[in-house]
Amino acid sequence: MSASGSPTRRPRRGSGAVTLHDVAKLAGVAPITASRALSKPSQVSADVLRKVTEAVNRTGYVRNVLAGGLASARSRLVAAVVPTISGPVFLQTVQALTDALAEHGYQLMLGQSGYVDSREDALLDAIIGRRPDGIVLTGIMHSAEGRKRLMAAGIPVVETWDLTPTPLDMLVGFSHGDVGRAVVEFLRRKGRKSLSIVAGDDERSVRRLKAFQEAAAAAGLPVTVVYVPAPTTLKSGRSALRQLLEQRPDIDAVFCSSDLLALGVMTEAQVGGVRVPEQLAVVGFGDLEFSADLHPALTTVRIDGTAIGRQAAQFIVDRAEGREIVESVVDVGFSIVERESA
Amino acid sequence: MSASGSPTRRPRRGSGAVTLHDVAKLAGVAPITASRALSKPSQVSADVLRKVTEAVNRTGYVRNVLAGGLASARSRLVAAVVPTISGPVFLQTVQALTDALAEHGYQLMLGQSGYVDSREDALLDAIIGRRPDGIVLTGIMHSAEGRKRLMAAGIPVVETWDLTPTPLDMLVGFSHGDVGRAVVEFLRRKGRKSLSIVAGDDERSVRRLKAFQEAAAAAGLPVTVVYVPAPTTLKSGRSALRQLLEQRPDIDAVFCSSDLLALGVMTEAQVGGVRVPEQLAVVGFGDLEFSADLHPALTTVRIDGTAIGRQAAQFIVDRAEGREIVESVVDVGFSIVERESA
DNA sequence: GTGAAAGCGCTAACAC
């Protein structure tokens, strides 16, 4: 049962797997017909469809998507770049992305850039080399080199979790500045007088921080700041509250750049006998799955990470299928979920 | 600047990207030589290397890995199947896997099966179609159909987070039964008399539960059980403790099938005025990043998810590079990290 | 509705 009865040829490798050729031969049709039976069943006769389906079942054939991708210049792969999946903030987005893409027959390739721009550049080449049908970036692509390479590659790009007046291509995000301002307004309305903020040192957190500071200054409220390294942790939240209280014992509100930090702050408050929310209002960011069930339940800024992931997937699939994208920037907004902690 | 000066041929598509051909022509060498300059620099002369490198830089060429994979029957893709990345337990593993693979030039493809076997089967076809160089499964592949397809595909498989006497191929895990037994022994030594367990209804949790029950029975200790749906959450931990106390108010120890559940139990305990660890010892599972910094700090079963991910990556890379694998089963073990909560 | 031919971009095999 060798090649195909043809004369001796130069030997060749090959995976040894069942190919479309095998299926077609078994079904008694041309390879292209078998191909059509699989990808566009409506274009073949019922008879052919039946024979091909049977041949597939008998051989256990699974289409080689890589080969198909090479021929059609569509890989049905989508790359996602996140700083780290351990920061639970992006989890929802990655999960939604994976699921939404899978529904359309696309597969997600995951890359972690760390919070370092240089690693992002290195990752980019690895990604472009796979000719994905789209790239989903967490945040904005800043490095000029990276922007250039992406443009040159001509791959659809969705930047997420941020807004910028100069998107590379498509964009799904929200305004971090607006978040900072909204939280100040929220705390002001609650009558808090001495604000503070615990911020990761990544760019988006800093942007929320700056807006927070400006809005507070405009309202005549003092702000005490503590930076913690990204990714943020419960532990750094605990030590941050200690630092805050040392610097300024009279703070009565703290805005944390993640719910995990907020949990840390609340834990430390409990240990130190600081009552939340009576003495200290705590506001988180991200509305993680556990936040609603903490004690006290955490007031936090809710971002719909699932919506971001789904919209990003939609953008890329639409583009890949050749549909026109009317509005390539989506602001998913945010909301402050008021619970017990503030 | 059309095809290559050749006579009019049938038109063809193509991505329009720079190809190895272009680079080779610019460098004045044959394509295969350019290919070698890029993948096996030691096999070409310094002069060729210089010319090719320059051509690459000038054109911004990025190798089409898909095409290379088709030709060499090595995709340099590795698929990982997890129930869900939201369950934070597998995060470390996925992260370590991504990083370790990236170091060797491999890329991770992520698939989520949910906790449903049928979805796992569907995913499998999507994965096999991409001809990955390896598949990393979370847990054991159970469905006979799935096992058959994987065997037939001839793709190296690493099962993780579990041990089984009948691995499909390679295995990196630990014994869930041993965990259950060890926790009973630990609690017994602490003098706890009325044990309880909150378990996710996924298979591995249930295995820990069964072993826990048996060991407790052997020691003459009663065990109260509450099941919660997987993936486990803080919320289900809270309601589980309420149920436990209703069923049996005298319980003095609870083993939770995740740290998140344990946090829920501790939260509910605090709300209900149950002192941890005095009245109730709490033991978690997973040793998540935040567990050490909770108040009280959580006693938990530590699994080295990073080691699992790294070892799985090593197995697959070794296999792909044709290195022989001497011992294809690795037990990474576990340890009980004793902190304040028990 | 079906098929023949060509070729996506790359690398293994075999010369020289």
Place this chain on the structure above:
DNA sequence: GTGTTAGCGCTTTCAC
């Protein structure tokens, strides 16, 4: 060390 040739497995184009 370098080049020629063939072909990985599929889908596009064009013809019937």
